[in-house]
Amino acid sequence: xxxxxxxxxxxxxxxxxxxxxxxxxxxxxxxxxxxxxxxxxxxxxxxxxxxxxxxxxxxxxxxxxxxxxxxxxxxxxxxxxxxxxxxxxxxxxxxxxxxxxxxxxxxxxxxxxxxxxxxxxxxxxxxxxxxxxxxxxxxxxxxxxxxxxxxxxxxxxxxxxxxxxxxxxxxxxxxxxxxxxxxxxxxxxxxxx
Amino acid sequence: xxxxxxxxxxxxxxxxxxxxxxxxxxxxxxxxxxxxxxxxxxxxxxxxxxxxxxxxxxxxxxxxxxxxxxxxxxxxxxxxxxxxxxxxxxxxxxxxxxxxxxxxxxxxxxxxxxxxxxxxxxxxxxxxxxxxxxxxxxxxxxxxxxxxxxxxxxxxxxxxxxxxxxxxxxxxxxxxxxx
Ligand SMILES: [Zn+2]
Numbered sequence: 001x002x003x004x005x006x007x008x009x010x011x012x013x014x015x016x017x018x019x020x021x022x023x024x025x026x027x028x029x030x031x032x033x034x035x036x037x038x039x040x041x042x043x044x045x046x047x048x049x050x051x052x053x054x055x056x057x058x059x060x061x062x063x064x065x066x067x068x069x070x071x072x073x074x075x076x077x078x079x080x081x082x083x084x085x086x087x088x089x090x091x092x093x094x095x096x097x098x099x100x101x102x103x104x105x106x107x108x109x110x111x112x113x114x115x116x117x118x119x120x121x122x123x124x125x126x127x128x129x130x131x132x133x134x135x136x137x138x139x140x141x142x143x144x145x146x147x148x149x150x151x152x153x154x155x156x157x158x159x160x161x162x163x164x165x166x167x168x169x170x171x172x173x174x175x176x177x178x179x180x181x182x183x184x185x186x187x188x189x190x191x192x193x
Numbered sequence: 194x195x196x197x198x199x200x201x202x203x204x205x206x207x208x209x210x211x212x213x214x215x216x217x218x219x220x221x222x223x224x225x226x227x228x229x230x231x232x233x234x235x236x237x238x239x240x241x242x243x244x245x246x247x248x249x250x251x252x253x254x255x256x257x258x259x260x261x262x263x264x265x266x267x268x269x270x271x272x273x274x275x276x277x278x279x280x281x282x283x284x285x286x287x288x289x290x291x292x293x294x295x296x297x298x299x300x301x302x303x304x305x306x307x308x309x310x311x312x313x314x315x316x317x318x319x320x321x322x323x324x325x326x327x328x329x330x331x332x333x334x335x336x337x338x339x340x341x342x343x344x345x346x347x348x349x350x351x352x353x354x355x356x357x358x359x360x361x362x363x364x365x366x367x368x369x370x371x372x
Contacts, residue, residue, distance in 0.1 A: 034363075041363070051229050066213075144206060151261070
């Protein structure tokens, strides 16, 4: 008598089995036992204990991250403050009417990406900032994080109404980043918060 | 193993800004699941630790691209799986012999041990490729399509690897039970 192969059993488990295999399972206790054993093996694999690393690799990871950050800072060092200030003055052009199209969304996203790249190059760790300035930067960073959370929840909707909402959020993100940029560049203690 | 790792958006934002404290918090949150995944797929704790380190450095370098689409653990897991698979390919270049799963008896084959210990030992005797397919499919819940894409192989390769691995596991557990 022909029995189910392991391929057949796995197909049965996935509900993709051939008519023959389904039929055979009805009449063959041995194959039913094999299928049960397959389920049990998988359940046992899932129940294997979680293994933890014996050594702490964080110090090595941290050192590598620091080396990366130092490299970026050196790149920044070559930058002039004037150039950074110029970028901080990038002005956000708001859409005039209520018309919000895909291009608008694309534009504001692009603006956000540009600012983010500049902020990234302007490494705050390399500069001495006052407590007030640092606190302000932290508030702005948190605001950006909250906006990111809202953006993540919205996803990428196709409906125009939700797209308008999306553009508004992206604009808020750009605003916050521009303020953050000016805090970092000019170390101002007040940005109208 | 079920993982429900919720990481606050604020923490991700700080990590993205390069804040070392936030990065360490993120590392601590995911160190065990990443290591466990790597260890189940690879052979040695050293390899698994290397994958843990490589995974996290990749996470740090590309976290700016992570926009919160999908779960953070899903994103990190994908990086970890790809690092582990990369290491398998490297290991295979080093050691050309395909490991003979059934020939090595292993030390201390005692009878009457619980099923779970038998299975864990049998699973460890599978080749790294078989283990990665079984682990990703049966435990982590990847589809054959996703596994094929990550491994750069076909769907039928993934399916046949899974069937072969289960056939071997079954034979090994059978032999264990009869011994
Ligand atoms: Zn049968």
